[in-house]
Amino acid sequence: MKGYPLREVVVNLPGVHAGSILHKAEVSISGHPVTDNDIRRALVKAQEEAFEHMPEDGAFELIHTIPVSYKIDGHDGIAEPRGMVGHTLGVDIHMTSGDMLALRNIASCIEKSHLDISAFCTSSYAAGLASLVDDEMELGCTVIDIGGGVTSFSVFHNRNLLYADAVPIGGKHVTGDIAKGLTAAINDAERIKVLYGSAMAGGLDETEMIDVPRLGEDAFAPPNHVPRSLLVGIIQPRLEEIFELVRSRLQDAGLGSAVGRRVVLTGGASLMPGMKDLANYVMDKQVRIGKPIRLTGLPDAVSGPAFATTAGLLSYIAERSDEMPADIIAQVTPGTLWERVKYWMRENW
Ligand SMILES: Nc1ncnc2c1ncn2[C@@H]1O[C@H](COP(=O)(O)OP(=O)(O)O)[C@@H](O)[C@H]1O
Ligand SMILES: [Mg+2]
Known part of the structure; x- marks a missing residue:
C-alpha cells in the first residue's frame, strides 16, 4: 500500500x-x-x-x-x-x-x-x-x-x-465431493457449485439440467448433461x-x-x-x-x-x-x- x-x-x-x-x-x-x-x-x-x-x-x-x-x-x-x-x-x-x-x-x-x-x-x-x-x-x-x-x-x-x-x-470438501460425484475437474466442480449449487433439495425442478465439462477432454468436447437435483444430492449430505x-x-x-x-x-x-x-x-x-x-x-x-x-x-x-x-x-x-x-x-x- x-x-x-x-x-x-x-x-x-x-x-x-x-x-x-x-x-x-x-x-x-x-x-x-x-x-x-x-x-x-x-x-x-x-x-x-x-x-x-x-x-x-x-x-x-x-x-x-x-x-x-x-x-x-x-x-x-x-x-x-x-x-x-x-x-x-x-x-x-x-x-x-x-x-x-x-x-x-x-x-x-x-x-x-x-x-x-x-x-x-x-x-x-x-x-x-x-x-x-x-x-x-x-x-x-x-x-x-x-x-x-x-x-x-x-x-x-x-x-x-x-x-x-x-x-x-x-466448502473445499463439498467441491471435492462434486468433482468425484460428477467426474469433473476440481475447478469446474467449484464453478458448478457456486453457479448451480443449493444446500437443500426441496422445491427443485426435477427436469432442470446442467452442463458438466468432461474431465480431461478439451474445451470443445460436448459436456455431460446431468440433472441439477443430482448436484444438490451430492452437496446436501456433506453440509x-x-x-x-x-x-x-x-x-x-x-x-x-x-x-x-x-x-x-x-x-x-x-x-x-x-x-x-x-x-x-x-x-x-x-x-x-x-x-x-x-x-x-x-x-x-x-x-x-x-x-x-x-x-x-x-x-x-x-x-x-x-x-x-x-x-x-x-x-x-x-x-x-x-x-x-x-x-x-x-x-x-
Ligand atoms: N457463492 C458461493 N456459494 C457457495 N460456496 C461459496 C460461494 N462463495 C465462496 N464459497 C465457498 O467458500 C469457501 C471459502 O470460504 P472463505 O470463508 O473465504 O474461506 P477461508 O476462511 O477458509 O479462507 C470455498 O470453499 C468456496 O467454495
Ligand atoms: Mg473465512
Whole structure:
C-alpha cells in the first residue's frame, strides 16, 4: 500500500488449532474496592496455572484470556465487580489456547512476508465480533464460520466468548465431493457449485439440467448433461454432516440448549442458497446469515459473509486488547508480597 507500508498483522487461528480451557482463579482483595488490576491479577494467576497443567505432548500458547463472571466472598453471578468491596475476588475465566506447532508454522509463513504478528485471534470469535448485534452477544448466540477447509464455531453469552471449537470440513470438501460425484475437474466442480449449487433439495425442478465439462477432454468436447437435483444430492449430505458435527460438539460441551436458540452463519460457504434453511433443519435453531455489520463503510466487494472474520480481527485489536494474554501480564501490578517476589524473579531470571 503506497505511503502506508504494512508492518504488523493480526492473524486468525482456525479453531482446529485452538482449544477452550475453563478455569477459576481467586485473589485476595483485603477489603478494598475491586480494581482493573485485581481482575488482571486473577487472570495472570489463571494463566500461570494453565501452563502448570500443560500436557507434555501438547504444548500450547494462550490466545485469549477472557473473564466470564465474577464472585466476591462466595457470592457468584456478579457481572461487574469493579468498585465492590470484599475479602476475595473469584473469576471464572475462559482461556483459548493455540497449538504451539501450528502457531509456529503460521508465524514462519508470515515472517517470510516480512510482517510482524501483533496478535492471534480465534477465527469464529473474530467472525462473531464483526457480525453479531448487541442482543445476540448478550442473550447467547452460536457463530458458525464455514470456510474452505475448516468450519470454526463459537458461542457468545453475556457479551463474552464462552466456547470455541472447529471441525475440519468446509466448502473445499463439498467441491471435492462434486468433482468425484460428477467426474469433473476440481475447478469446474467449484464453478458448478457456486453457479448451480443449493444446500437443500426441496422445491427443485426435477427436469432442470446442467452442463458438466468432461474431465480431461478439451474445451470443445460436448459436456455431460446431468440433472441439477443430482448436484444438490451430492452437496446436501456433506453440509448436513458439518451441522450435525457442530451440533454434537456443542452438546458434548454442555452448550446444547443453554445458550439460546440463535445461530449466525458466516464464511464463504454460507453463501450457498438454502444454507439458512438447512442449518435451521439440522440444528433446530433460528438462523441468519451474518455479514460484517459492525465495521461500517466497507465496499460491497468485501461486505459479505466471507469477510466477517477479517473485519472482526480489526474489532478485536481495536476493542478487546485487554483479552490478550501478553498484554495482561505486561500491565498487571503484583498485589501480595508473594506475587511481588514471583514477578521479581520472573523479570530477573
Ligand atoms: N457463492 C458461493 N456459494 C457457495 N460456496 C461459496 C460461494 N462463495 C465462496 N464459497 C465457498 O467458500 C469457501 C471459502 O470460504 P472463505 O470463508 O473465504 O474461506 P477461508 O476462511 O477458509 O479462507 C470455498 O470453499 C468456496 O467454495
Ligand atoms: Mg473465512
